[in-house]
Amino acid sequence: MKNEARVGDAPRNQEWFLTLLPVFPIVLLVMRLWYASRQDTQTLLLLVQTISPLGLLSAVLLTTxxxxPVACVGGRLLGTLYWISTGRSSWLVHAARRLPGWVVVLTVVVGVCTWQLRFLPTxxxxxxxxxxxxxRDRLPGHDGLRTAVCYGLPVIAGVLSYVLLWPAIVAAFAQRDVATALLLTLPPGLAALLTGPVPVAPARVLTHGIAIATAVFTPLLVGVVVMRAPILPLIAVQFDEGGTTEVVVGHLVATDDQMSTVxxxxxxxSFVRNDRLRSKVLCPDxxxxxxxxxxxxxxxxxxSMISWLAPASVRTPDDPRCQGRPAPDGERIRPGGAR
Structure with a gap:
């Protein structure tokens, strides 16, 4: 009977999910090129011919x-919360238990390094x-440890967070940046309220509803971020055309010995001949x-922490060429915008 129960509980027909793993990034890459070409077939063929897939895959990887951390930490949290609150099993509980603890810890470290500062309290x-x-789930008999981890640790972490983030919180309220102020203020105080069970009646609707909404909207969010991610360097090209000086601001598609494609x-x-080219400058995104x-x-x-620790590139966003205006004749601006 136990073997039959295990066979009956075993997941079936899940091979289709494995086929979606490579299909979803490919669809995003094709849609990104289609969006960049403004739905023009000839421009799309030009981009496909010249653009390296590595740049497109990097945008998908960074978004992933x-x-x-949202998928791993959130899924494990919701599954554990439902089990503690009701003592019942479900697909969410099975998914949470199959997620190893070291994976959750690793995703938290990844989130600390890649998330923006305003999302770190969350x-x-x-x-x-x-x-x-x-x-609470694995050590139900250790009351002292449960009190320390469920109440003491969140309170101490919340107090330290408020002390550390206080200058940013004051600046956010002073600039009337409500979203940033709430993201920095609310999560540290709510941490101690989320370590216990919820009532049995709304437990399934709450946990499974949040999980389903996250599963539905996460691909849409990833798609929006990838569609807006830059795939080509943004430059400003200044050249002579018919006795006048013109500036084209756009993405550099290709360049060779004769001309540059923008x-x-x-x-x-635009195809600009190199003998008419006067200057090129890299513009900020x-x-x-x-x-x-x-x-x-x-x-x-x-x-993010990585961008904060990394050396900043010197670039002047007020370069007139990046705004579509020719640079003065006597002005010398080196590539990259550094004067």
């Missing part, structure tokens, strides 16, 4: 690193809540322009 809240629920922001393709100036000792809330 950002989403991975990651800390999820990690502390998961630690408390895990102690894909404009409006989707038009519009997506890199910060939306808020809130920072913690020079670490802006829209920066």
């Amino acid at each position: 690193l950002w989403v991975l 990651l800390m809240m999820l990690a502390l809540a998961l630690a408390g629920l895990t102690v 894909l404009g922001r409006d989707g038009a393709v 519009p997506g890199e322009v910060p939306r808020t100036w809130v920072n913690l000792h020079g670490w802006y809330v829209e920066q």
